[in-house]
Amino acid sequence: MSKVKVGILGSGNIGTDLMYKILKNDGPMELSLMAGIDPNSEGLMRAREMGIEASHEGINDILADSDIKIVFDATSAKAHIQAAEKLRAENKMAIDLTPAAVGPYLVPPVNLNDHIESKNINMVSCAGQATTPLVHAVSREVPVQYAETIATVASRAIGTGTRKNVDEFTRTTANSLVKVGGSISARAVPVFNPAEPPITMVNTIYTVIKEKDFDVDAVKKSIKDMVKNVSEYVPGYRLKAEPIIDYRETPWGRLPVVVIMNEVEGEGDFFPKYAGNLDIMTASARKVGELYASHILQKEEVQQ
Amino acid sequence: MKIPRLTDTTLRDGSHAISYSYTSDQVKDIVHGLDKAGVPVIEVSHGAGLNGSTIQQGFSKTPESELIKVAVETAKQAKIASLFVPGIGTSEELRDAIEIGIKMVRIAVHCTEADVTEQYFHLAKELGIEAVGFLMMSHTQPKEVLVEQAKLMESYGADCVYVVDSAGALVPDGVRERVSALKDALTIDVGMHAHNNLGLAIGNTIAALEAGADQVDGTVRGLGAGAGNAPTEVIVAALNKMDIDTGISLSVLMDLAEEVVAPIIPSPIVIDRDNLSSGYAGVYNSFLLHVRHAAEKFDLNPTEIMEELGKRQAIAGQEDWIIDVAIELAEKKKGLQSIK
Numbered sequence: 001m002s003k004v005k006v007g008i009l010g011s012g013n014i015g016t017d018l019m020y021k022i023l024k025n026d027g028p029m030e031l032s033l034m035a036g037i038d039p040n041s042e043g044l045m046r047a048r049e050m051g052i053e054a055s056h057e058g059i060n061d062i063l064a065d066s067d068i069k070i071v072f073d074a075t076s077a078k079a080h081i082q083a084a085e086k087l088r089a090e091n092k093m094a095i096d097l098t099p100a101a102v103g104p105y106l107v108p109p110v111n112l113n114d115h116i117e118s119k120n121i122n123m124v125s126c127a128g129q130a131t132t133p134l135v136h137a138v139s140r141e142v143p144v145q146y147a148e149t150i151a152t153v154a155s156r157a158i159g160t161g162t163r164k165n166v167d168e169f170t171r172t173t174a175n176s177l178v179k180v181g182g183s184i185s186a187r188a189v190p191v192f193n194p195a196e197p198p199i200t201m202v203n204t205i206y207t208v209i210k211e212k213d214f215d216v217d218a219v220k221k222s223i224k225d226m227v228k229n230v231s232e233y234v235p236g237y238r239l240k241a242e243p244i245i246d247y248r249e250t251p252w253g254r255l256p257v258v259v260i261m262n263e264v265e266g267e268g269d270f271f272p273k274y275a276g277n278l279d280i281m282t283a284s285a286r287k288v289g290e291l292y293a294s295h296i297l298q299k300e301e302v303q304q
Numbered sequence: 305m306k307i308p309r310l311t312d313t314t315l316r317d318g319s320h321a322i323s324y325s326y327t328s329d330q331v332k333d334i335v336h337g338l339d340k341a342g343v344p345v346i347e348v349s350h351g352a353g354l355n356g357s358t359i360q361q362g363f364s365k366t367p368e369s370e371l372i373k374v375a376v377e378t379a380k381q382a383k384i385a386s387l388f389v390p391g392i393g394t395s396e397e398l399r400d401a402i403e404i405g406i407k408m409v410r411i412a413v414h415c416t417e418a419d420v421t422e423q424y425f426h427l428a429k430e431l432g433i434e435a436v437g438f439l440m441m442s443h444t445q446p447k448e449v450l451v452e453q454a455k456l457m458e459s460y461g462a463d464c465v466y467v468v469d470s471a472g473a474l475v476p477d478g479v480r481e482r483v484s485a486l487k488d489a490l491t492i493d494v495g496m497h498a499h500n501n502l503g504l505a506i507g508n509t510i511a512a513l514e515a516g517a518d519q520v521d522g523t524v525r526g527l528g529a530g531a532g533n534a535p536t537e538v539i540v541a542a543l544n545k546m547d548i549d550t551g552i553s554l555s556v557l558m559d560l561a562e563e564v565v566a567p568i569i570p571s572p573i574v575i576d577r578d579n580l581s582s583g584y585a586g587v588y589n590s591f592l593l594h595v596r597h598a599a600e601k602f603d604l605n606p607t608e609i610m611e612e613l614g615k616r617q618a619i620a621g622q623e624d625w626i627i628d629v630a631i632e633l634a635e636k637k638k639g640l641q642s643i644k
Contacts, residue, residue, distance in 0.1 A: 195617035204624035
């Protein structure tokens, strides 16, 4: 079977974990290059150890290799805005793991096939990847007036980039709950908990339902189906408990709120297991890469 | 001992205790009284800070922007301040509140996470208002960690950093050592925000002042989250007896407490079983009403929920864990019953 060459831009923690995930299960992809800017970076060293070509010339070697069709960008929002244009000019597909959001949001179990021809898609945020599917699971059964998600992650699993820009993290996640999750309005609140030993990522999803009568069982089934879908590519993604209906005072009156509690344990590829927030980003990106690579291969077959 | 600057946070911390139901008229009356008494700083916002109106915390009955506006218009001498928690509020709400007229923001984070505050300190200073750092749940960390975190805030431009005993879990020695460590390490002001779960809110406030604190918080009639705070009028009375003249009128404050604030408190704020177990377990005070709600829904004793939350090291903003804990405890009980 022929494969599609892919490259990783950014040899930091996310890029390194993603490398291990692709190598573990590359499907239609062939990881051919890991690119960073620091010749001494641990990520580049690890890539070489695994027999992957590594470059510290930033994006240059990726651009120079016309066989690389898909590029995972795990740098920063600022860097991606510049990289996006260059990749587009070379007709390379970009899977953006930064908060830049040059392209549309992509959350695999919800809209994986919606942007199949897009040359640039964005992976939202870790909280977005974890909570958007659950909001969607409710909204596909009954209209969601308002969704609110609390993403609690271990302090140690939050990098400097997010710490310096909590605003961006909050806004991006809330936008995804509306645009992809299908809620009419939304809020997203992150909590960084320093408990030792570090806690596993936990998310609470509240969805406010205005309908007087709705099929609670259908909603619960939809949630469970969704959790199963996500766990196919993020094995540590699960419900903490059976979803509950709790009545709360809201700006729309006293209404039923579906409360979903979810836990995301990582696979421990490069990050420790508690860092499910980082794991879900790389696992989702790998999933998207797999789909795009298959799509490229299918198109090639048709052309032949 | 120096004369401290007093911040009254009845209209912020107190909103937790009345489920975020302040009306514009109540804000007007309370600000009027505090301002007339000579209290220099009055904090007004949702209990969880700007934009705190959520399912997680509870929705505000009146939009806080309206309440802040009334406060700004009513105060003649007092500075109006708001609390701001990164992640709950964003730059947008902070800008809006400054536009309405707050002259101080208190930027609050769990006491190990100061590095998320940088962009907000910069924004506040750029827009020309006073910026105070709030190290919540200070009882959970030794003084060395607090010093390191406070220094980060100082480097971002903080004018003052507070030791915040959000759980009411500190005893006077713990307050003294934390406040003096901060005083030694910083060139800016140091403050103390106390809760009364162990009956020590006034004692801890005085201990902080003895250790060199420059600013302290109070709430009228102690109207704050959980067991409440050091009552503003009691701080003033105690300081008067210690010959420290804050210039604040005790009689105006006493009238305000009795005639305006007491009538809006749904049930007296006392150190009952729930509040004592909360402080004893080191649980964030604004969890109280949520814990009672969950205890009722799942037929549990609030104390067992508090204990488990303490064990799990829940921090500010984690009200969702209350339900998680309650479900687990309820299931455990069910399991035990079926064994019987």
